[in-house]
Amino acid sequence: MNDFSTVIIGGGISGLTCAKYLNEKGMSFVILESSDALGGRVRTDMVEGFRLDRGFQTLLANYSEARKILNYSHLDLNYFESGVLIKAKKGFTKLESPFKDKGSIFSKAFSPIGSWSDRLKIKKFAKYVADIPDEELFGMDDIETIKFLKKYGWSKEIIQQFFKPFFGSIFHDNELHTSSNLFHFVFKQFFKGEMAIPAEGIQAIPEQISDMISKEKIRLNTIVKGIEDNKVFLENGKILTADRIVIATDPLTADRFLDEDKIYEHQLTTCTYFSAEYSPLKGQKYLTLNPDRKGVVHNLFVPTDISPSYGTTGKTLISVSTHGLEKIDERNHISRIKREVYDWFGAQVNVWKHIRTYHIPDALPKFPSGTKKQPLKLNENLYRCGDYLAYPSLNAAMQTGREVAEMISEI
C-alpha cells in the first residue's frame, strides 16, 4: 500500500488547480511545494506598507479556466481602464478601448494613432477572433506575431506605437517573435474582457484556490529531489510512495525528474517599485506604454490608482517594468529608470523612493511559432502540468492542472 493516492509536486497555479479538482472528486492527494508559500510565480510581498506583486502580472477576466475556478467577487477584482496611455513626444496619447468593437472605433478620438484602415482592420480581426474556441486558436498555422501584423496590413505607425509596446509588455518579448496564435488568444481576451488585479495582490489568486483544499494536504518547504516509479525522493532524505505522481514544477525541474534534456527558454523581465506622495498619472487607471524600443522602460502603472489597498500608508505605489537592466547594479538601475521617466513626468521623479526590484529571469516560457501543446499523461501513473506544456499564461496553467485531474479521476 502506497503512502498517497496522488502526489502533486509543485504548488504553483497548475499544481493547485489539479489539487482543487481532485479534491472536488473526493480523491486523496498531497501537494509538495519547495518554497515557503503556494503560488509559484504568482506571489505578492508586503514591503513598507505596500503590496508588491513579483512582476507586473494581471488577470484577464475573460480567461475561460479562471472563470471556472475563481470567485471574482471574493477576489475583489480592480480593473484597469480599457485603453492605454502611450508616451508621445510631448505628454501622452490616450488610446481608448483599442480592442473593442464599439461605434467609437470609427472616431478619431477613439484612436489618434493609426489610420482609418487600421481601425477597420481591428474591428474585422476582433469579429473574426471572438468566436474561435481557444483550442482552435492554438491549433492554427502560425507565424511570428510581428510578421502576422505586417501581413494583416496594419500600418507601421500602429505596429510601432501600439502593437509592439502593448503585446511586447504582455509577452515580455520586445520584438514580437512570439507565435501569432498567442496574439490571437490574447487579442480575444482583451476584446471580450478587461485586465484586473485582485484588491489584495496577485497572490490572492493562488490563495483562493488553496482555500478550497484542506491544509493537511499541503506541505510547504518540501523539496523533491527526484522520482522513480512510485517513489518520490525528498531532499530531507525521506521517501514517499504514491499510486500516481503529478509533476507540476518548472520545466527544468520536470526534465531533471524525467531524465530528459530538452531546451526550455524563457522571457525575462524586471519590475521596480517606487513610492511617491502622489500619483504621476493623477489617478488614471491606465497601463502606460513606451513606444521607444530603445528605452529600457516598457510600461508603467500605478497599482494604488487601480486598487487603493495595494498601499496601506496613503502613499502612492508605482510599478515600472524594464528590459535590458538585468546586469547593472541597483544604483545605476534606479538612476537609469529615473532619467528615462523624468522625460515623462518631470522633476517629481527625483523624490520617488525606491522600494524593491524584482529580476525575473524565467517569467514566461518562450512561445515561438510552431509550438504545440505537449502530452500531459506520460504513463498510467505519471502526469505533468504547467503553462510551459500549453502556452504562457495563468489560463494554461489552470487548464493543464484541470485536464490532469480529469484524467486521474477517470481511472
Ligand SMILES: Cc1cc2nc3c(=O)[nH]c(=O)nc-3n(C[C@H](O)[C@H](O)[C@H](O)COP(=O)(O)OP(=O)(O)OC[C@H]3O[C@@H](n4cnc5c(N)ncnc54)[C@H](O)[C@@H]3O)c2cc1C
Ligand atoms: C512577471 C510575470 C508576469 C506574468 N504576467 C502574467 C499575466 O499578466 N497574465 C497571465 O495569464 N500570466 C502571467 N504570467 C504567467 C503566470 O504567472 C504563469 O503562467 C503561471 O503562474 C504558471 O504556473 P505553473 O504552475 O505552471 O508554474 P510555476 O508557477 O512555476 O509553479 C511551479 C511550482 O513548482 C515548485 N517547485 C519547483 N521545483 C520543485 C521541487 N523540486 N520540489 C517541490 N516543488 C517544486 C515551485 O516552487 C513552484 O511553486 C506572468 C508570470 C510572471 C513571472
